Amino acid sequence: MIKRPLKIDHLGIAVPDLGEATKAWEALGFTVEAAHDVPTEKVKAAFLPIGESHLELLQPTDPTSVIAKFLERRRGLHHVCVLVEDLEATLREMKARGVRLIDQEPRPGAGGCRVAFVHPDATGGVLLELKERAPRRTPARLGGGPGSGRRPPGRPPGPATT
Numbered sequence: 001m002i003k004r005p006l007k008i009d010h011l012g013i014a015v016p017d018l019g020e021a022t023k024a025w026e027a028l029g030f031t032v033e034a035a036h037d038v039p040t041e042k043v044k045a046a047f048l049p050i051g052e053s054h055l056e057l058l059q060p061t062d063p064t065s066v067i068a069k070f071l072e073r074r075r076g077l078h079h080v081c082v083l084v085e086d087l088e089a090t091l092r093e094m095k096a097r098g099v100r101l102i103d104q105e106p107r108p109g110a111g112g113c114r115v116a117f118v119h120p121d122a123t124g125g126v127l128l129e130l131k132e133r134a135p136r137r138t139p140a141r142l143g144g145g146p147g148s149g150r151r152p153p154g155r156p157p158g159p160a161t162t
């Protein structure tokens with residue numbers, strides 16, 4: 001089981017048009033922090049910070065994307081993401097208890113983090129994403145080259161540095 005769920009990392013919201021959706025949320029007073037492609041999920045994602053958590057707006061980039069399939073039925077809240085300390089150990093224990101998982105192993109998620117999804121059947125109907133806290137970057141890697149990171153140096157992903 002999740003030994004130490006650290007916080008709600010983000011809520012994933014499926015939208016047909018990321019540009020329109022970000023405009024709508026900005027009109028409500030939210031800030032769009034970062035938007036990027038997640039090719040492994042066939043989505044474009046934009047993150048809107050809310051305190052230590054985020055909203056994640058997700059637009060499919062391919063009709064075979066799970067978000068595209070979701071949008072065929074409805075739009076809106078797609079998943080809840082909880083930050084965990086040790087994703088592999090969490091998955092191991094869930095498997096041992098027979099929890100229905102979508103991902104048996106961690107896979108790459110947005111922003112270079114490792115994630116895994118738990119089937120809605122195991123949670124009473126909510127798709128649950130488990131995300132591992134990003135490894136701390138060494139100063140040597142922060143210098144980076146082009147494309148080495150989506151955020152400028154000094155602004156590592158994760159919780160605010162306070």
Ligand code: ZN
Pocket residue numbers: 010011012056079081129
């Ligand atoms: Zn997510």
